[in-house]
Amino acid sequence: MAPFVINQEILTSGAFSPFYLAVGDFQATAIYSDPDIQHELVKDLRSNTDIPVFDHQDGLYMRLTVESNIAFFHKWFGCREPLSEILVRFELQHDAKKPLHKCSESEIRRVCFAKYYMSGVPSAVFCEPIHGADIKTIRTFVRMLQTMKEQPTAVLILVSNLEHALLVGDVVYKLQPSGIKPVETEEDAATPEPESAAAPAFAKLFKISAKVDEKMILFDPPEIDYIESQDGKAMIVINNEKYAMDATMMETEKKLEAYGFYRCHRSYIVNLQKVREIITWSKNAYSLRIDNKIQSTIPLSRTKIQDIQEKFNLE
Amino acid sequence: MSIRRISAIFEKDIKDLMKNAELLVMLTAPILLTLLLNRSTNGKITIPILYMVIGGIFTLVASGTIMTMMAEEKEKKTLRGLIQSPALLLDIIIGKSLVTLIGTLITLTVSLLIMGIGPLMNFRAALGLIMLFLFFLLIGISMGLFTNSLASVSVYLILLTFLFGFTPLISTLGSLDKGSIAVKIIDKFPIVQAMAIHKTSSWQPCGIMAIWVTGAAIITYVCFRKAMTDN
Numbered sequence: 001m002a003p004f005v006i007n008q009e010i011l012t013s014g015a016f017s018p019f020y021l022a023v024g025d026f027q028a029t030a031i032y033s034d035p036d037i038q039h040e041l042v043k044d045l046r047s048n049t050d051i052p053v054f055d056h057q058d059g060l061y062m063r064l065t066v067e068s069n070i071a072f073f074h075k076w077f078g079c080r081e082p083l084s085e086i087l088v089r090f091e092l093q094h095d096a097k098k099p100l101h102k103c104s105e106s107e108i109r110r111v112c113f114a115k116y117y118m119s120g121v122p123s124a125v126f127c128e129p130i131h132g133a134d135i136k137t138i139r140t141f142v143r144m145l146q147t148m149k150e151q152p153t154a155v156l157i158l159v160s161n162l163e164h165a166l167l168v169g170d171v172v173y174k175l176q177p178s179g180i181k182p183v184e185t186e187e188d189a190a191t192p193e194p195e196s197a198a199a200p201a202f203a204k205l206f207k208i209s210a211k212v213d214e215k216m217i218l219f220d221p222p223e224i225d226y227i228e229s230q231d232g233k234a235m236i237v238i239n240n241e242k243y244a245m246d247a248t249m250m251e252t253e254k255k256l257e258a259y260g261f262y263r264c265h266r267s268y269i270v271n272l273q274k275v276r277e278i279i280t281w282s283k284n285a286y287s288l289r290i291d292n293k294i295q296s297t298i299p300l301s302r303t304k305i306q307d308i309q310e311k312f313n314l315e
Numbered sequence: 316m317s318i319r320r321i322s323a324i325f326e327k328d329i330k331d332l333m334k335n336a337e338l339l340v341m342l343t344a345p346i347l348l349t350l351l352l353n354r355s356t357n358g359k360i361t362i363p364i365l366y367m368v369i370g371g372i373f374t375l376v377a378s379g380t381i382m383t384m385m386a387e388e389k390e391k392k393t394l395r396g397l398i399q400s401p402a403l404l405l406d407i408i409i410g411k412s413l414v415t416l417i418g419t420l421i422t423l424t425v426s427l428l429i430m431g432i433g434p435l436m437n438f439r440a441a442l443g444l445i446m447l448f449l450f451f452l453l454i455g456i457s458m459g460l461f462t463n464s465l466a467s468v469s470v471y472l473i474l475l476t477f478l479f480g481f482t483p484l485i486s487t488l489g490s491l492d493k494g495s496i497a498v499k500i501i502d503k504f505p506i507v508q509a510m511a512i513h514k515t516s517s518w519q520p521c522g523i524m525a526i527w528v529t530g531a532a533i534i535t536y537v538c539f540r541k542a543m544t545d546n
Contacts, residue, residue, distance in 0.1 A: 052396060059391035061327065063334040068327065075323035076397060099334075119396060 004123045004154055010048040015040035019180040021173070023123065025152035028145055030169025032183065035160045037175055042127055042158065051156075052119070055127035056112040060100055066107070067096040070114050079118040089147075090114045090140050106137040113137075117144050123154035130164055135279060142168065142281040162228065166267065166299040167287060184266050208255065210236050210243035217243060221259035225292045227252055227269040234269075239293050264288060264308060265299045272311065316402055316409070324410030328384060332414060341379050342418050345372040349426040360430045362513050363483050368426055370506045373447055374480035376422050378455030379472050381415045385459030386468045401543045408456055408539075415452060434513065439521060443509040446524045450505050451479070453531035457538040482506045 008018040016037055023029045033041070042053055061069050067087065074083050087093045090110045100108060116124065130138045145168060148155055159165045165172045165183070172183040207218040219236060227249070228235045228242070234252040236243040245252060253263050264270045270288055277289035279297065286300040288308075300308065332338050349368050356364065388394050388407075398404050423444075427435065435441060458471050477485075482504040501507065505527045508520040 054396075057392070058395040059388075059393035061331060061393060062391075064327070064330055068330050072323055072327040075326070076320055078319055115396070 004049070004051055004156075006045075006156075011041070011044050012048065013040040013044050016175060016177045017179045019175075021180065023154045023156045025154050026149050027170040028149060028155045028157060028168060030157040030159060030165040030172045031175050031180070032159055032162050032165035032172060033175035037177065038127070038158050038160055041175070042125075045125055051123050051125055052116075052121050053125045053127055054112075054116045054129070056109055056129070058112060058115065060108065060111055060115075062101040063099060065097050065099050066092050066103065066111060069100060069111055070118075073115045073118050077118045077120060079120065081118075086114055086118065089117075089143070091136055105132070106134040109133050109137050110140055113141060113144055117148070121153070123156075124148070125156045125158065127158045128160065129157060130168065131159070131161065138167075139281050142285055146282060162230075162267065163287070163296070163298050166265065167281065167285060167297075208236065208245070208252075210245050212243060219243075221256055221261070222271070222273060224261075224271050225274055225290050225296065226271055226298055227256070227261070228298075229267040237296070262308065262311065264304050265301045268298050270298060275312075278305075278308070317406060320403065320406040321410045321413070324407050325413050328411055328414045329417075331384075332380075332418070338380060338383060341375050341383070342422055345375055345422055346425050346429075349429050353429055358431075362434060362510055365430060365434060366506055366510050367481060367483060368430065369423070369444070369447070369509075370480035370482065371476070372419065372422050372426060373451040374472065374476040377415055377419045377448055377451040378458070378475055379468075380418050381411050381452065381455040382459040382462070382468050382472065383465065384411050384414070385456070386462045386465050389462070390464050401539075404539070404543065412452060412456070415455070416448075419448060439512050439518070440509075442521060443512045443524060446521070446528050447505055447509055450524070450528050450531050453528070453535045454479070457531070457535040460535075460538040460542040479504060479506065483510070 004023050006019070006021045006023070008020070011018040016033075021029070021031075031038075031041070042055070045051060045053055061072070064072075067083075070086055070092070071083060073079075074086060079086070081089075084093070087096055090113055092107065092110055092114070095103060095107055098107075100111065103111075113129075116126075130141050133141070145155060157165070157168050159168070162183070173180050174183050206220070208221055208224065210217050210219065219238075223238060225237050225239065227245075228237050229249045230244075232248060234245040234247050234249050236245055247255075249263075249267070249269065253261070253269050256269060260272045261269050262272050270290070274291050275288050276291035276295075278300065279287045279289055281287065284302040286302065286305055287297040288300050290296045290298065345368065348371060352364060352368065353360065385408075394407070398407070435444065454475065458468075458475075462468055462471065482501060483506065485501055503523055505524050508523045508527075511520040
């Protein structure tokens with residue numbers, strides 16, 4: 001049940017500068033990095049530790065039904081929770097009799113989650129657990145994580161997407177070749193940003209500017225999907241495209257407030273006009289779904305849920 | 316070793332077997348072969364024909380089933396996260412051996428009932444059959460530990476069938492001298508020894524077969540150790 005530690009002895013690949021990280025119980029640690037670095041990290045963890053890395057690449061018995069698969073793993077690992085509860089926990093009860101080769105990607109992903117869950121390991125690493133999964137699957141993962149934390153299991157999650165990292169991780173780090181550094185999560189949102197509030201807020205500003213190479217691009221606020229914070233700088237996000245701004249989050253928030261933008265998370269400012277859906281993952285995990293081509297989801301702090309409901313006049 | 320895990324793998328593999336067309340064909344092919352032989356010889360089954368069928372059943376069903384099952388688990392990476400210690404691999408092998416035993420028993424019983432079980436109803440012949448089963452099962456396990464893909468299983472299986480399953484055919488193939496070394500070696504092969512049980516009343520054939528089984532067990536052990544250090 002002891003939390004595990006990642007240190008120099010484990011990180012031998014040299015793709016990034018080694019770091020020390022203790023992964024504790026009762027909280028999920030997420031590391032956000034680009035896929036190449038993540039790949040190197042997984043390789044190090046695989047070769048230098050015994051901690052199981054769950055990357056849902058395991059084969060399952062495609063000829064057998066969902067129930068037979070789960071029943072096998074249930075018996076193999078000697079899981080104490082009744083089989084029917086496992087099926088319900090992973091929302092597989094309606095597809096129990098369906099052979100796996102007829103199941104969708106997301107259903108197969110949930111069978112994989114069930115296998116990992118039943119293996120009852122004291123510490124686990126998940127690699128891109130919710131990448132490309134549907135809402136139901138993400139929700140079961142968030143719920144599974146909750147239960148695992150209470151057991152307690154030390155959980156480390158590796159993702160290449162900041163939204164996912166903030167959704168699943170209680171403690172989030174960003175890993176770059178230069179090293180690791182914490183990403184601010186909502187817990188420390190009370191402390192004000194260490195910056196000069198001297199930036200003047202223009203009352204009448206119709207364009208927002210970003211730099212691409214040597215060019216200066218001007219955006220109309222309504223076309224922006226949301227603003228994401230990256231290394232303390234604000235990034236304009238429109239569909240898949242990101243444009244770096246030369247301003248901090250706080251400055252941007254002030255500028256855009258008048259255009260119906262809202263700071264829904266420490267690292268995000270959302271264009272309220274573009275919010276399509278408020279997704280509830282669990283009691284205290286929420287996301288906003290944006291009405292753009294790729295249907296991005298961005299995190300919504302639990303402290304902000306009340307506020308945003310008021311803004312939309314929801315009860 | 317854990318009864319719970321063995322029964323888990325046993326139940327899973329029985330269910331899987333029922334849905335695996337490839338294995339079902341392997342299980343039923345010998346029965347069809349028996350029916351054909353029975354018709355073409357008008358029910359006069361001689362000892363060599365009887366043992367050719369038995370050899371076919373043992374290679375295809377005993378060795379083939381367990382080899383296919385193990386190779387498939389490896390090829391599809393279904394055992395990832397399941398085996399952390401040698402004991403767990405042993406559980407899997409035992410569970411699969413039990414499935415193989417049941418499959419072989421069914422096929423063998425049906426085939427023998429068609430051909431007439433008479434010649435085998437004595438202690439030494441039955442002992443010979445058991446040792447033949449063990450030999451082919453162990454060879455199947457070691458090859459299953461050794462291979463990584465289903466494609467290579469069929470290659471090994473053809474070799475195995477030709478060499479050990481249909482051994483009596485080899486001597487009739489070429490114009491081999493009666494006294495040549497090749498014939499002497501072939502005469503010592505398990506199936507030929509099992510046939511020899513019916514010719515003499517001595518225990519020598521049983522002894523030679525026991526040596527084959529021991530040899531196969533040693534090979535299996537070596538493969539097992541190698542499979543564990545590879546992981």
